[in-house]
Amino acid sequence: MTLQIPFDNTFAQLGSGFHAKQRPTPVKEPRLVAFNETLAGILGVTGGETQEMAAVFGGNQLPDGADPLAQIYAGHQFGNFNPQLGDGRALLLGEVMGNDGQRYDIQLKGAGPTAFSRNGDGRAWLGPVLREYVVSEVMHALGIPTTRALAAVETGETIQRERGRPGAVLTRVASSHLRVGTFQFFASRGQTENLKILTEYAIQRHHPDVSGPMGLLRAVRDAQSQLIAAWMSVGFIHGVMNTDNCAISGETIDYGPCAFMDLYHPNTVFSSIDQRGRYAYSNQPDIAVWNLAQLATALIQQLEDPQEAVEEATEIVHAMPALTEQNWLTRFRAKIGLPDEQAADQALITDLLSRMAANQVDFTNGFRALSGAQARAQFTDPAAFDSWEEKWVARRQGEPLPETSMNAANPAFIPRNHQMEAMISAAESGDYDLFNRLNTVLATPFADQPDHKDLQQPPSADQVVQATFCGT
Ligand code: AMP
Ligand code: MG
Numbered sequence: 001m002t003l004q005i006p007f008d009n010t011f012a013q014l015g016s017g018f019h020a021k022q023r024p025t026p027v028k029e030p031r032l033v034a035f036n037e038t039l040a041g042i043l044g045v046t047g048g049e050t051q052e053m054a055a056v057f058g059g060n061q062l063p064d065g066a067d068p069l070a071q072i073y074a075g076h077q078f079g080n081f082n083p084q085l086g087d088g089r090a091l092l093l094g095e096v097m098g099n100d101g102q103r104y105d106i107q108l109k110g111a112g113p114t115a116f117s118r119n120g121d122g123r124a125w126l127g128p129v130l131r132e133y134v135v136s137e138v139m140h141a142l143g144i145p146t147t148r149a150l151a152a153v154e155t156g157e158t159i160q161r162e163r164g165r166p167g168a169v170l171t172r173v174a175s176s177h178l179r180v181g182t183f184q185f186f187a188s189r190g191q192t193e194n195l196k197i198l199t200e201y202a203i204q205r206h207h208p209d210v211s212g213p214m215g216l217l218r219a220v221r222d223a224q225s226q227l228i229a230a231w232m233s234v235g236f237i238h239g240v241m242n243t244d245n246c247a248i249s250g251e252t253i254d255y256g257p258c259a260f261m262d263l264y265h266p267n268t269v270f271s272s273i274d275q276r277g278r279y280a281y282s283n284q285p286d287i288a289v290w291n292l293a294q295l296a297t298a299l300i301q302q303l304e305d306p307q308e309a310v311e312e313a314t315e316i317v318h319a320m321p322a323l324t325e326q327n328w329l330t331r332f333r334a335k336i337g338l339p340d341e342q343a344a345d346q347a348l349i350t351d352l353l354s355r356m357a358a359n360q361v362d363f364t365n366g367f368r369a370l371s372g373a374q375a376r377a378q379f380t381d382p383a384a385f386d387s388w389e390e391k392w393v394a395r396r397q398g399e400p401l402p403e404t405s406m407n408a409a410n411p412a413f414i415p416r417n418h419q420m421e422a423m424i425s426a427a428e429s430g431d432y433d434l435f436n437r438l439n440t441v442l443a444t445p446f447a448d449q450p451d452h453k454d455l456q457q458p459p460s461a462d463q464v465v466q467a468t469f470c471g472t
Pocket of ligand 1: 085086087088089090116117118119120121122123124240244245254256470
């Protein structure tokens with residue numbers, strides 16, 4: 001039986017101004033190293049021998065119904081506007097309607113050069129491909145909106161960067177790849193007609209219950225403020241929150257030098273290219289507002305009287321910090337087991353966080369331990385926990401802890417940086433055991449899994465990962 005992907009493409013119909021048609025560039029020796037059966041089931045992807053899947057998801061064979069193209073976009077990178085980015089190493093094969101009623105993009109990342117590659121080679125390393133595979137699937141398991149991973153294929157080619165590394169192609173699935181930067185592309189060129197077409201398309205696809213550019217802006221704001229609060233609640237740092245890496249759908253997208261924190265500190269940065277800490281953990285809520293302001297600026301260019309819309313757009317953007325804070329409070333109240341809302345909760349939570357930072361507490365293990373009796377042992381000075389605990393107990397008026405709901409808000413397992421590094425170096429020498437084990441354990445991150453306690457351990461001093469790289 002041959003591999004069937006029930007394509008139903010709409011983006012390709014928007015017109016040539018939105019993309020450049022491009023077929024994947026074949027690779028030397030494609031080898032399927034991961035395939036997500038569960039996701040394939042949702043997408044209606046069926047059949048196919050391993051060899052055929054390697055050929056299709058490595059870019060050597062075009063499946064029936066695919067209409068491959070590189071999407072155009074612009075974007076602010078570290079605050080500087082770049083009027084022309086676009087998929088430089090990714091190709092949209094097309095869309096499918098999932099059996100959950102949701103439309104999905106199927107994209108190959110690392111499938112060769114496109115019209116937008118600039119000086120890049122259009123390829124991806126195995127390391128970042130496996131990293132994105134694991135992290136995006138964990139994100140999904142954590143209940144956080146995200147793109148997903150359908151397949152990973154080793155190419156049998158060496159990618160030459162600072163040194164030679166094995167190449168790979170990731171098959172990525174997203175509810176779309178429309179970005180803030182997609183709107184910026186048309187707005188910055190005064191292509192008002194295409195901006196209108198894109199706005200209508202985004203509304204139909206993601207937020208069919210709203211109308212007009214300001215309706216879309218409001219919906220994106222709401223989705224992004226949920227997303228950022230969710231990231232904060234699991235100690236996730238995206239690392240490159242450029243406007244071209246900010247999806248209109250509210251999904252986490254473009255996993256590069258991202259990381260989950262081990263020790264809690266608000267200023268944590270891992271990305272080697274983020275030298276000033278623009279995208280540090282605690283800056284993420286502000287950056288999301290900044291990105292929304294760029295979307296607002298782009299969207300109003302299509303209105304008869306942009307000046308008139310400025311007031312409404314400003315009001316929408318200015319409401320975002322308070323919304324994110326509400327979502328953040330909801331998440332963190334659940335993490336510390338508060339059943340209802342009180343005005344002083346924010347102070348109680350931030351007090352805990354500052355004590356955690358001062359006492360070298362592991363973010364994940366510190367919160368997870370709250371529902372048991374081991375939290376104080378996580379603090380270098382356990383007395384710092386005790387004095388906070390008194391306030392916590394008083395706030396709960398002696399009610400017992402809702403252990404089940406707390407454990408559903410505080411994952412036991414996250415993809416720890418040092419494990420991810422170990423997984424990548426093993427895979428580079430052909431050993432996929434840790435990759436497979438991480439995928440299995442992290443599929444149920446909230447469950448206690450006594451056989452895998454080693455994956456809960458923070459890194460020892462010599463295992464700490466200081467910096468992450470995007471590998472482009
Ligand atoms: P990123 O920071 O990975 O989201 O990428 C920013 C821009 O650089 C996007 O337009 C990418 O398509 C492009 N890009 C990244 N890596 C490569 C590569 N190896 N070859 C061509 N384009 C790339
Ligand atoms: Mg990107």
